[in-house]
Amino acid sequence: MTSPRRPRHPQRQTVPRWITLAIRPLLLGLVALSLLAGIAGGLLRAGVALPAMAHSAWPGHAALAHAALMICGFLGTVIGIERAVAVKLRAAFLAPLASGAGAVFLLLGQFELGAWLIVAAAIVFTAVNVVIVGRQRAAHTWLLLVAAGAWLAGNLLFATNQGVVATLPWWFAFLVMTIAAERLEMTRLMRRRPGAELSLQVVLATLLGGAAWSTLAPTAGGLLYGTALVLLALWLAVFDIARYTVRAHGLSRYMAVCLLGGYAWLAVAGAAWAATxxxxxxxxxxxxxxxxxxxxxxxxxxxxxxxxxxxxxxxxxxxxxxxxxxxxxxxxxxxxxxxxxxxxxxxxxxxxxxxxxxxxxxxxxxxxxxxxxxxxxxxxxxxxxxxx
Missing domain, CATH: 1.20.1270 (Substrate Binding Domain Of Dnak; Chain:A; Domain 2)
Structure with missing residues (x-):
């Protein structure tokens, strides 16, 4: 039980406005750098020639660290900023600062330092989500905490050179479960069907099991992981509010179109993951x-x-x-x-x-x-x- 002496919103006294104004351009720059470098690395991996960068070292580093730049440097930093703004704690901004700085060091070829900075980011990020669960004990906040743990697991595997076969399932689990948590929260706006939340928990437990199993047995783990992605796409198609809001107008319809199209690709990804x-x-x-x-x-x-x-x-x-x-x-x-x-x-x-x-x-x-x-x-x- 919360003590009556504890301020209801102590976070309001902890983030001076000048701090947020000072770090905002820095964080924006780190996000933009991670995104641009990640895209450049992805294009190089896809066989697109970038002649203007032929004599620079960083494009090669970007190609090697493409997944880390996009998932940790870009998306991890963006999600870290969003969570820090929501929780309004000064220390919470250390997570996006660390993940953004880690991306910079990956581009500089300092892979070990960059990887461990990303691990540090995930540790702080997980602690932030512990605070959120403490403030609001709900299914979606617990799921956000589990997603943060998945990011930490993937980052540890990346920092200890376990390879992308072991790392990518955890990284994608972080993103997929974060999105699933947000959609679960939105289902509170509509009447939930019996078993909806329990079935989602089973699907996401299967996803985590597939990620863990992929480290030891890539074939079996990959099959389980791909199956979980397909099942999650089906769950979202059945239970998500987007199938109703797609009939609306303006921004609501646009968001629903984005979501429903994404769910179709999620099913394709699951089938392709299992086939791979x-x-x-x-x-x-x-x-x-x-x-x-x-x-x-x-x-x-x-x-x-x-x-x-x-x-x-x-x-x-x-x-x-x-x-x-x-x-x-x-x-x-x-x-x-x-x-x-x-x-x-x-x-x-x-x-x-x-x-x-x-x-x-x-x-x-x-x-x-x-x-x-x-x-x-x-x-x-x-x-x-x-x-x-």
């Missing part, structure tokens, strides 16, 4: 149907809501948001379809994947400018009327 474990050449399909089709779709869907909260910018939503989303899905179809057939268009698809992400970033920037322009004129008119 059996020896079929579908590794690129497994990783990028999950990383791009599912996770980036979720990012595009949630960004118009999350960015105003953590970056204090307001966005003017419009139909143009659908353009980068459509480009992402179509380019992923090209990439994965061409990859299965051994077609050189796979690299073209990868390049268009990157272009879709860049276009989405430009859309966000344009939406922020559009909101300011639209709301500047009424404000100016109100000011003139007041002064007169």
């Amino acid at each position: 474990a059996l020896g079929l050449p579908l590794r690129d399909a497994a990783l990028h149907a999950l990383g791009l089709g599912f996770i980036v779709s979720m990012m595009m869907g949630h960004a118009p809501v999350i960015l105003p909260a953590i970056a204090r910018i307001k966005l003017q939503f419009g139909a143009f948001f659908y353009v980068p989303l459509a480009m992402l899905h179509l380019s992923l179809l090209l990439r994965l379809g061409a990859g299965v057939m051994g077609n050189p268009l796979r690299s073209t698809g990868a390049l268009l994947n990157a272009a879709a992400i860049a276009l989405f970033a430009a859309t966000i920037a344009g939406a922020a400018v559009a909101w300011r322009i639209q709301h500047r004129e009424p404000d100016a008119l109100t000011t003139r009327k007041t002064s007169s």
